[in-house]
Amino acid sequence: MTNAVISLKNINVVVGGHTKIIDDLNLDIYQGDFISILGTNGAGKSTLFNTIAGNLAPQSGQILHNGQDITQHNAVQRTKMIARVFQDPKMGTAPRMTVSENLLLAEKRGEHRALRSRGLNKEKLVEYAAITAKMGNNLDQRLQTPTGSLSGGQRQALSFLMATRVKPELLLLDEHTAALDPKTSDQLMAATNQQILDNQLTALMITHNLEDALRYGNRLLILNAGKIVLDVNGSKKQALTEDQLLTYFTF
Incomplete structure (x- = not known):
């Protein structure tokens, strides 16, 4: 083995x-x-x-x-x-940031993280729409929604995607x-x-x-x-x- x-x-x-x-x-x-x-x-x-x-x-x-x-x-x-997803949907995401901003932030896991809005170009949004659509809960329709406004299931799905954004x-x-x-x-x-x-x-x-x-x-x-x-x-x-x-x- x-x-x-x-x-x-x-x-x-x-x-x-x-x-x-x-x-x-x-x-x-x-x-x-x-x-x-x-x-x-x-x-x-x-x-x-x-x-x-x-x-x-x-x-x-x-x-x-x-x-x-x-x-x-x-x-x-x-x-x-190592990445981790917790039981509480409120953990692991920034509530005042949008879904797309949270995903962009997750790409800096393990690095010095500084969010730059210019990183959210059209290509990124298309990419994020594709990966969120795989969760099957309409998260792809909420990319510009602050995370704190999501349902518990959507927020937990986002936490999972953030944890795995960088493998x-x-x-x-x-x-x-x-x-x-x-x-x-x-x-x-x-x-x-x-x-x-x-x-x-x-x-x-x-x-x-x-x-x-x-x-x-x-x-x-x-x-x-x-x-x-x-x-x-x-x-x-x-x-x-x-x-x-x-x-x-x-x-």
């Missing part, structure tokens, strides 16, 4: 001086992986994302990027390779459909999957939706008490049922 894009080696994360949230965790993420992550509240899912993104430093262990140690790199340094080496989807109504959630999830496949993205997705975890991606993880208790792909993932997944959860 090829080398992992990101490897976590014996990662331990302690919060409050004594509470271990991530417990000696090992994880290899390979190019093209689309990994769904399940787990109860407090299982360590968000802490895992914060550790990968550089927002939280592990007490011990290593984080490797293409074999190079990046454990001490902060979130800003990792922005060049990241790793995309973190942090319950990015959880705040949406079922119909909008299904629509965004289908569009997300298509974009990941079309652009050959590598992605981790936290979800509480068992159906989505089974339907999408090539690999599925379950976290419990900061440990990976299930890691399956291929035919083993395809053979799983929701009832089988439920046996890993305690209430």
Whole structure:
């Protein structure tokens, strides 16, 4: 197997001086992986994302990027390779800027970002109309609309497009459909999957939706008490049922 894009080696994360949230965790993420992550509240899912993104430093262990140690790199340094979409549609976009201005801003991810209106020429607007049309929610009709005036689904679709405007080496989807109504959630999830496949993205997705975890991606993880208790792909993932997944959860 090829080398992992990101490897976590014996990662331990302690919060409050004594509470271990991530417990000696090992994880290899390979190019093209689309990994769904399940787990109860407090299982360590968000802490895992914060550790990968550089927002939280592990007490011990290593984080490797293409074999190079990046454990001490902060979130800003990792922005060049990692993009993230959050659960809250209000995060990740500038509300007073238009859809097209937000997309232009996203093209400067990992660089010194200074928006120049002259960058929004006719060619750019045609390009943005094409990519937003793929989301299937009329976002392409709102290019000149301030982002704060969009629906939750449209704003979250824009957040996803911004996160992938410059192809990241790793995309973190942090319950990015959880705040949406079922119909909008299904629509965004289908569009997300298509974009990941079309652009050959590598992605981790936290979800509480068992159906989505089974339907999408090539690999599925379950976290419990900061440990990976299930890691399956291929035919083993395809053979799983929701009832089988439920046996890993305690209430």
